[in-house]
Amino acid sequence: MKKLMDCLTEELAAAFEKAGYDPALGKVSVSSRPDLCEYQCNGAMAGAKKYKKAPFMIADEVAANLAGTSVFSGVEVVRPGFINLNVAPAFLASYLGQMEEAEKFGVEEAPAPRTIIIDYGGPNVAKPLHVGHLRSAIIGESIKRIGRYMGHRVIGDVHLGDWGLQMGLIITELRHRSPELVYFDESYTGEYPEEAPFTIGELEEIYPTASAKSKEDEAYREEALQATHELQNGRRGYMALWNQIMNVSVTDLKRNYEKLDVSFDLWKKESDAQPYIPDMVQRMRDEGYAYEDQGALVVDVKEESDTKEIPPCMLLKSDGASLYTTTDLATIVERMKLYDPDEILYVVDKRQELHFEQVFRCARKTGLVKDTTGLFFLGFGTMNGKDGKPFKTREGGVMRLENLIADINEEMFRKIVANKSVKDKDAEETARIVGLSAIKYGDLSNQATKDYVFDVDRFTSFEGNTGPYILYTIVRIKSILTRFCEEGGDVTKGEIAAPLNKSQKELMLQLAGFNSMVETAFLEKAPHKVCAYIYDVANAFNSFYHETKILGQEDEQQKQSLIRLLVLTRGVLESSIDLLGFSAPDRM
Numbered sequence: 001m002k003k004l005m006d007c008l009t010e011e012l013a014a015a016f017e018k019a020g021y022d023p024a025l026g027k028v029s030v031s032s033r034p035d036l037c038e039y040q041c042n043g044a045m046a047g048a049k050k051y052k053k054a055p056f057m058i059a060d061e062v063a064a065n066l067a068g069t070s071v072f073s074g075v076e077v078v079r080p081g082f083i084n085l086n087v088a089p090a091f092l093a094s095y096l097g098q099m100e101e102a103e104k105f106g107v108e109e110a111p112a113p114r115t116i117i118i119d120y121g122g123p124n125v126a127k128p129l130h131v132g133h134l135r136s137a138i139i140g141e142s143i144k145r146i147g148r149y150m151g152h153r154v155i156g157d158v159h160l161g162d163w164g165l166q167m168g169l170i171i172t173e174l175r176h177r178s179p180e181l182v183y184f185d186e187s188y189t190g191e192y193p194e195e196a197p198f199t200i201g202e203l204e205e206i207y208p209t210a211s212a213k214s215k216e217d218e219a220y221r222e223e224a225l226q227a228t229h230e231l232q233n234g235r236r237g238y239m240a241l242w243n244q245i246m247n248v249s250v251t252d253l254k255r256n257y258e259k260l261d262v263s264f265d266l267w268k269k270e271s272d273a274q275p276y277i278p279d280m281v282q283r284m285r286d287e288g289y290a291y292e293d294q295g296a297l298v299v300d301v302k303e304e305s306d307t308k309e310i311p312p313c314m315l316l317k318s319d320g321a322s323l324y325t326t327t328d329l330a331t332i333v334e335r336m337k338l339y340d341p342d343e344i345l346y347v348v349d350k351r352q353e354l355h356f357e358q359v360f361r362c363a364r365k366t367g368l369v370k371d372t373t374g375l376f377f378l379g380f381g382t383m384n385g386k387d388g389k390p391f392k393t394r395e396g397g398v399m400r401l402e403n404l405i406a407d408i409n410e411e412m413f414r415k416i417v418a419n420k421s422v423k424d425k426d427a428e429e430t431a432r433i434v435g436l437s438a439i440k441y442g443d444l445s446n447q448a449t450k451d452y453v454f455d456v457d458r459f460t461s462f463e464g465n466t467g468p469y470i471l472y473t474i475v476r477i478k479s480i481l482t483r484f485c486e487e488g489g490d491v492t493k494g495e496i497a498a499p500l501n502k503s504q505k506e507l508m509l510q511l512a513g514f515n516s517m518v519e520t521a522f523l524e525k526a527p528h529k530v531c532a533y534i535y536d537v538a539n540a541f542n543s544f545y546h547e548t549k550i551l552g553q554e555d556e557q558q559k560q561s562l563i564r565l566l567v568l569t570r571g572v573l574e575s576s577i578d579l580l581g582f583s584a585p586d587r588m
């Protein structure tokens with residue numbers, strides 16, 4: 001469906017053209033003086049030079065051509081030559097009528113769908129999920145949903161970190177604790193037990209213990225490095241342990257992501273890319289891209305236009321070991337082979353920007369991707385506590401995601417019980433739904449690249465720019481509609497009519513901006529634009545609600561029109577929050 005702004009611009013363009021001017025001058029924008037008008041066109045100002053005419057003369061001619069328009073109810077020329085515009089109420093009503101009919105409220109699917117891989121989540125196996133991984137999951141999930149809504153083929157890949165030193169550390173610690181386990185017996189050739197020799201709880205304790213020990217004890221660290229090396233070379237017992245660690249850990253990760261309503265199409269991992277490394281490295285050598293530098297194998301990626309130093313991309317260390325960079329390059333090889341994506345988007349902490357710059361340049365230079373394959377890095381900022389430092393527990397430790405969710409839910413539960421709006425038995429489930437909106441909206445309403453302060457009190461508030469406020473608005477609409485139905489009303493009857501008052505018109509104008517907003521949010525990979533939009537819609541709705549009699553409306557036709565408007569508002573808001581990755585309860 002054509003965007004409202006485009007409808008308005010077309011009307012102006014035709015009027016410019018009819019008067020003998022360039023139709024491109026007819027561009028309409030949102031008014032910079034909302035107290036005076038809704039939209040404006042500054043084309044006459046721009047045309048003045050070109051046509052050597054006073055701008056208001058051009059504007060007057062254009063306005064005269066708009067005399068019979070059904071699109072605008074007000075066209076006013078103000079000196080020196082602005083054209084102030086108000087949309088005709090009936091035109092707006094019919095635009096919303098089309099939105100109701102259209103699929104996805106008028107959002108047009110991409111004519112040429114792209115295959116897009118989104119690399120997000122990125123947890124490290126066997127390390128507890130902490131808040132650092134929260135942002136990647138929330139932002140990536142939202143962009144995935146927005147992309148799909150636009151009709152693209154989006155593939156979400158969790159890209160587990162499963163191949164690093166953490167595995168060697170866990171194996172080493174296990175060996176110190178239980179050297180008798182069969183996994184450590186190199187002469188053993190039988191089957192390994194099915195049951196893992198640890199639970200997730202133990203695993204989560206083992207890793208930090210081992211990590212701390214390795215920092216103090218050089219010999220221990222050597223042992224862990226050796227174990228990592230042997231694992232990567234396929235030592236049987238270690239591979240079996242690694243499998244156990246993976247199983248226990250992935251089950252736990254899935255449970256956690258489920259709580260966040262975040263899901264992945266692929267559960268690929270760093271180790272999956274390892275088989276691609278030897279050929280890739282060999283080719284880079286053969287083709288002259290890779291060369292030895294102080295024993296290490298590197299590829300130069302600096303470019304003339306660089307303003308800061310971009311160090312060479314290291315493929316192999318002097319001991320032949322591969323690195324994070326090598327794994328990411330090999331993952332690109334794998335993805336191209338298996339999925340042939342048009343685009344790969346990485347949603348990762350912005351502190352990894354240089355790493356990705358190197359990887360992207362190297363991949364392009366060495367031809368791992370096509371010229372047309374887009375490689376994008378969406379680097380997000382840090383989630384801070386109220387003290388402005390990275391978010392920690394009250395005791396100053398690393399906050400586990402599970403605990404963070406539990407804290408929010410508890411706070412929500414308290415508020416919901418105090419409100420007495422839901423039955424006690426439903427309060428817990430409602431708290432979970434609203435709590436998730438608090439976390440996700442709190443994160444997504446900030447531009448991803450910026451650091452932000454995670455403020456439990458603010459995020460869980462029912463007032464202000466918060467998830468719960470948005471849900472509260474949706475619940476309000478739902479409950480009016482429920483009451484209407486209980487009184488025998490039919491929400492499918494009637495049609496949206498011209499607005500009764502200014503606040504209703506404002507709500508209608510906001511709703512009409514949905515397709516344009518979704519398109520922009522996708523283009524800019526910017527879920528915060530969805531948040532800003534629904535905050536405007538929710539505010540517009542609430543003003544309208546306070547100024548307008550809805551169920552008490554005497555005129556039946558008017559009442560039915562208001563009901564249709566409510567249904568549309570609910571639809572637009574619910575679709576929007578779905579793009580953000582949360583949903584609304586029926587009551588709260």
Ligand code: ARG
Nearest residue numbers: 119122123124159161328348
């Ligand atoms: N596991 C990594 C980390 O925690 C993030 C992975 C991001 N994705 C990637 N392809 N490198 O830092």
